Amino acid sequence: MHELGVTQAVVELAVERANGRRVTRVVLEIGKLSGVLPDAVRFCFDLCAEGTAAEGAALEIVEPPGRGRCRSCGADVPLDGPLGLCPCGGTDLEWIAGGELRVTELELTDV
Amino acid sequence: MCKSNGDGHPHHDHEHRHPNGHGEEERATRVRVDRAVLDKNDRLADYNRGWLGGRGVLALNLVSSPGAGKTTLLERTVRDLAAEFPVGVVEGDQETDADARRIRAAGCRAVQLNTGVGCHLDAAMVARGLEELDPAPGSVVFIENVGNLVCPALFDLGERAKVVVCSVPEGDDKPLKYPHMFRAGRVVLLNKTDLLPHVPFDPDRFLDGVRRVNPSLRVIPLSALRGDGLAEWYGWVREQAARRQPAGV
Ligand SMILES: Nc1nc2c(ncn2[C@@H]2O[C@H](COP(=O)(O)OP(=O)(O)OP(=O)(O)O)[C@@H](O)[C@H]2O)c(=O)[nH]1
Numbered sequence: 001m002h003e004l005g006v007t008q009a010v011v012e013l014a015v016e017r018a019n020g021r022r023v024t025r026v027v028l029e030i031g032k033l034s035g036v037l038p039d040a041v042r043f044c045f046d047l048c049a050e051g052t053a054a055e056g057a058a059l060e061i062v063e064p065p066g067r068g069r070c071r072s073c074g075a076d077v078p079l080d081g082p083l084g085l086c087p088c089g090g091t092d093l094e095w096i097a098g099g100e101l102r103v104t105e106l107e108l109t110d111v
Numbered sequence: 112m113c114k115s116n117g118d119g120h121p122h123h124d125h126e127h128r129h130p131n132g133h134g135e136e137e138r139a140t141r142v143r144v145d146r147a148v149l150d151k152n153d154r155l156a157d158y159n160r161g162w163l164g165g166r167g168v169l170a171l172n173l174v175s176s177p178g179a180g181k182t183t184l185l186e187r188t189v190r191d192l193a194a195e196f197p198v199g200v201v202e203g204d205q206e207t208d209a210d211a212r213r214i215r216a217a218g219c220r221a222v223q224l225n226t227g228v229g230c231h232l233d234a235a236m237v238a239r240g241l242e243e244l245d246p247a248p249g250s251v252v253f254i255e256n257v258g259n260l261v262c263p264a265l266f267d268l269g270e271r272a273k274v275v276v277c278s279v280p281e282g283d284d285k286p287l288k289y290p291h292m293f294r295a296g297r298v299v300l301l302n303k304t305d306l307l308p309h310v311p312f313d314p315d316r317f318l319d320g321v322r323r324v325n326p327s328l329r330v331i332p333l334s335a336l337r338g339d340g341l342a343e344w345y346g347w348v349r350e351q352a353a354r355r356q357p358a359g360v
């Protein structure tokens with residue numbers, strides 16, 4: 001389960017950025033096309049944060065929808081998974097949104 | 112996967128005091144960060160790319176589900192190509208050094224990395240593995256990732272390309288079931304074609320799936336056991352090796 005490694009990276013990034021402060025909230029973007037399951041990250045988060053400056057932090061996950069551009073006709077196509085289909089029949093879609101896997105906001109509290 | 116839009120510079124973060132609603136108004140600070148989660152891995156992967164490039168070493172990352180035949184393929188590849196360029200192997204498994212020993216027996220240097228509970232290699236482990244392997248300038252280094260068709264797709268190791276190995280007995284539906292891995296790959300080796308007469312597997316269905324997921328993915332059918340198709344695989348490796356660069360180029 002790569003969500004464990006991903007969640008560890010989230011906690012590390014947050015703690016590093018906190019620079020001695022406590023992390024009390026983490027906002028994470030996990031795009032619909034990122035290949036990462038938000039529920040699995042939620043499941044791992046408390047465990048990964050235990051014993052770190054992010055212990056007990058609230059985790060908020062935003063899930064940007066996927067969007068692709070059809071390489072055959074140029075149309076913008078909404079994607080709810082990695083296997084998209086353009087109304088023109090094209091399946092060769094360039095991903096333009098939904099691949100996000102980013103920390104966008106932290107709440108830090110002085111100790 | 113998403114590092115393209117991640118240029119996180121922590122010093123540009125915006126900090127401002129903000130009530131957090133938990134009675135800590137004076138002490139809580141909301142910080143906009145905007146950093147890719149795998150930023151650290153991606154930076155280390157870039158470091159590996161530079162390290163490899165500086166030595167003119169080509170690195171290929173072999174990914175597959177467990178037992179698709181990566182080590183068998185590498186044993187043969189080592190025997191057949193070691194006369195053309197120095198070859199080295201970095202082996203990733205959760206436990207044991209069995210695969211590294213198989214590779215050494217086939218005649219090349221091999222370093223074993225054990226990931227323990229981890230289900231994939233990351234760039235930091237590979238940095239250590241490369242250091243230990245210490246490949247000669249101009250080498251081709253194969254990195255055998257942990258058998259897993261999901262997790263390694265996300266982790267850049269600094270390789271030139273991901274080589275997906277998929278085998279006939281796994282079924283022709285794998286590209287559609289594991290689209291992220293097939294999307295991340297540059298080439299897919301369809302292994303164990305010697306079993307085609309014995310198991311239900313529709314090559315056209317497999318190819319349709321590949322095209323659906325990643326139209327630019329090249330498919331090379333082969334049998335690591337019997338040797339069919341290996342010439343095309345070696346040709347592909349030679350093409351990549353021809354593009355490995357001496358320092359600074
Ligand atoms: N029939 C057939 N069997 C093969 C072929 N290639 C590998 N095998 C067999 O498949 C089994 C697994 O092969 P390995 O090379 O160990 O596979 P692997 O991908 O390295 O496995 P892990 O490292 O455990 O993920 C062994 O029994 C091999 O002999 C092939 O082309 N045809």
Ligand SMILES: [Mg+2]
Pocket residue numbers: 181182183210255
């Ligand atoms: Mg193996």
Ligand SMILES: [Zn+2]
Pocket residue numbers: 070071072073074075086087088089090
């Ligand atoms: Zn279209």
